[in-house]
Amino acid sequence: MDAAHLAHAVPAAGTSLWTMLLVFMLSTFVGFAVVQNVSRLLHTPLMSLTNAISAIAVVASILIAGEELSTTSTILGSIAVAASMTNIVSGFLITDRMLKMFKEREPKK
Amino acid sequence: MNAALVGNLTHASYILAAGLFIFSLRWLSRPQTARRGVLAGVVGMGLAIVGTLLHPGISNYLWILVAASLGTMIGIPLSRVPLTAVPQRTALSHAFGGLAAGLVGTAKYMLWAGDGSITRFQSGVIAIEVLLGFLTFTGSLMAAGKLQEAIPTRPITFRGQNYFNFTLLGVAALCGIGLVVDPSLWPLFAVLCVLALVFGVMLILPIGGADMPTVISILNSYAGLAAVAMGFVMDNMLLVTAGALDGSSGFILSLIMCRAMNRSFTNVLFGAFGQVAVAQAAGEQKAVKSATPQDVCDMLENAARVVIVPGYGMAVAQAQHRVREVYDQLTKRGIDVKFAIHPVAGRMPGHMNVLLAEADIPYEALVEMDDINRDLPQTDVVLVVGANDVVNPAARHDQSSPIYGMPIIDADKAKLCVAIKRSMNPGFAGVDNELYSADNTLMLFGDAKAMLGEVAKALTGGGLGH
Numbered sequence: 302m303d304a305a306h307l308a309h310a311v312p313a314a315g316t317s318l319w320t321m322l323l324v325f326m327l328s329t330f331v332g333f334a335v336v337q338n339v340s341r342l343l344h345t346p347l348m349s350l351t352n353a354i355s356a357i358a359v360v361a362s363i364l365i366a367g368e369e370l371s372t373t374s375t376i377l378g379s380i381a382v383a384a385s386m387t388n389i390v391s392g393f394l395i396t397d398r399m400l401k402m403f404k405e406r407e408p409k410k
Numbered sequence: 411m412n413a414a415l416v417g418n419l420t421h422a423s424y425i426l427a428a429g430l431f432i433f434s435l436r437w438l439s440r441p442q443t444a445r446r447g448v449l450a451g452v453v454g455m456g457l458a459i460v461g462t463l464l465h466p467g468i469s470n471y472l473w474i475l476v477a478a479s480l481g482t483m484i485g486i487p488l489s490r491v492p493l494t495a496v497p498q499r500t501a502l503s504h505a506f507g508g509l510a511a512g513l514v515g516t517a518k519y520m521l522w523a524g525d526g527s528i529t530r531f532q533s534g535v536i537a538i539e540v541l542l543g544f545l546t547f548t549g550s551l552m553a554a555g556k557l558q559e560a561i562p563t564r565p566i567t568f569r570g571q572n573y574f575n576f577t578l579l580g581v582a583a584l585c586g587i588g589l590v591v592d593p594s595l596w597p598l599f600a601v602l603c604v605l606a607l608v609f610g611v612m613l614i615l616p617i618g619g620a621d622m623p624t625v626i627s628i629l630n631s632y633a634g635l636a637a638v639a640m641g642f643v644m645d646n647m648l649l650v651t652a653g654a655l656d657g658s659s660g661f662i663l664s665l666i667m668c669r670a671m672n673r674s675f676t677n678v679l680f681g682a683f684g685q686v687a688v689a690q691a692a693g694e695q696k697a698v699k700s701a702t703p704q705d706v707c708d709m710l711e712n713a714a715r716v717v718i719v720p721g722y723g724m725a726v727a728q729a730q731h732r733v734r735e736v737y738d739q740l741t742k743r744g745i746d747v748k749f750a751i752h753p754v755a756g757r758m759p760g761h762m763n764v765l766l767a768e769a770d771i772p773y774e775a776l777v778e779m780d781d782i783n784r785d786l787p788q789t790d791v792v793l794v795v796g797a798n799d800v801v802n803p804a805a806r807h808d809q810s811s812p813i814y815g816m817p818i819i820d821a822d823k824a825k826l827c828v829a830i831k832r833s834m835n836p837g838f839a840g841v842d843n844e845l846y847s848a849d850n851t852l853m854l855f856g857d858a859k860a861m862l863g864e865v866a867k868a869l870t871g872g873g874l875g876h
């Protein structure tokens with residue numbers, strides 16, 4: 302029983318770790334590929350946009366805060382939700398605000 | 411809804427979100443499609459949040475709602491800061507990202523260690539997550555403070571600084587290893603958190619203003635990696651993907667900034683920055699020629715090609731709108747005006763572009779360093795506005811100069827160079843700029859905004875304008 306349990310548990314955990322590492326590696330390469338094509342004009346908006354995207358940490362924070370497993374974890378999770386939400390809201394809004402300013406030359410009158 | 415269906419919906423929302431995030435960055439490659447990228451990011455984020463809220467384990471939505479509202483209330487004003495304050499806002503958002511990672515890691519450790527279910531693997535990745543998260547938190551707060559000038563901007567160095575920092579990091583790493591060996595050793599976890607917080611502060615102490623573009627990019631990368639570590643802890647692929655996108659973006663920006671300053675990546679990574687900033691004793695003052703705004707107006711009017719080199723001084727003086735007035739007057743006369751953008755001009759990557767775009771200067775006029783350098787020998791007048799080290803010819807030939815080897819904008823190769831500057835104080839790197847004493851350079855002393863205003867006024871009054 303014990304051996305069977307182990308045989309089941311170890312590969313499962315192992316698969317998860319290696320799959321995650323694979324996803325990490327592939328995402329990093331995708332990141333390099335797309336970011337290298339970003340115009341240097343837009344490096345400031347790039348930073349605020351990627352910052353808003355990495356505030357996807359909000360999903361982990363929501364789980365910790367919402368599961369209410371202990372008072373401390375609920376409080377820590379809620380602070381994390383607030384911090385991530387700040388980045389989502391301000392990150393997307395300021396990126397759009399900056400991008401609106403980049404204009405092509407007006408046609409000569 | 412049954413649990414399996416909800417689980418599938420959540421996973422589907424995560425996969426869609428990951429795809430949208432990639433498109434989001436893809437569309438940012440050109441100004442024409444960039445705003446679509448923001449939309450894709452917002453939709454992806456919305457989907458992921460809805461998918462998460464469906465999770466059956468969530469028993470209380472009140473805390474989430476309160477916290478999310480609070481974040482929104484802080485976020486909206488933060489998105490409306492003046493564009494000159496964008497570097498400190500960015501640093502602050504890296505701090506929030508680091509804080510979220512650190513707190514989630516701490517909460518998970520307490521939960522898992524509390525009920526004894528924690529594995530060595532979980533303990534190890536949590537150690538990485540809180541280390542990255544908390545050092546990004548305090549490091550970015552320090553950076554934001556320096557950028558806001560709430561704390562002294564000059565590099566703070568002391569003897570044995572690097573040894574001290576490496577010892578801190580080494581002890582933190584030992585704590586992490588200890589936690590892998592025995593995950594239940596919670597005092598080690600507490601020490602690790604404190605060390606990470608202290609290390610973040612120590613890392614930024616020796617940083618001066620001109621190194622900020624590199625440092626902000628590195629902190630960006632760390633914030634992304636902290637999110638990746640959080641993904642490993644929470645067993646969440648979307649976090650790993652989004653964090654990796656952020657981390658790789660920050661890494662690429664750091665590399666570009668390092669190259670633009672001729673610093674090696676390791677040199678910057680291991681906190682040796684700021685060493686360059688130790689001011690050298692200034693040599694004997696050479697004679698400089700100064701000009702009046704009217705002189706500058708006459709020279710600009712008689713030019714066919716003009717290149718403007720903006721630097722951090724333009725941002726400090728808020729002079730971008732005056733620059734635009736001069737630009738308008740000159741283009742109205744049929745003079746070709748371009749802007750030469752050095753990658754590390756300003757306090758963060760792309761800083762100058764955003765300020766000039768705010769002043770309604772079309773982005774075709776903003777030219778990268780390598781491209782503009784080809785045109786400079788055929789340029790009649792170069793106007794340097796608040797830039798210093800990035801136009802110092804010493805970087806090309808003076809091996810003893812701290813900025814030797816740094817690629818520069820060849821302002822000295824133009825037929826005439828006009829530099830607007832408050833005084834003859836040396837730039838950040840503490841070196842004299844021989845450009846100012848060159849034969850074909852004229853100095854316009856004064857506040858950049860006021861001086862450009864006078865030049866614009868002279869151009870309006872004296873020529874074909876209106």
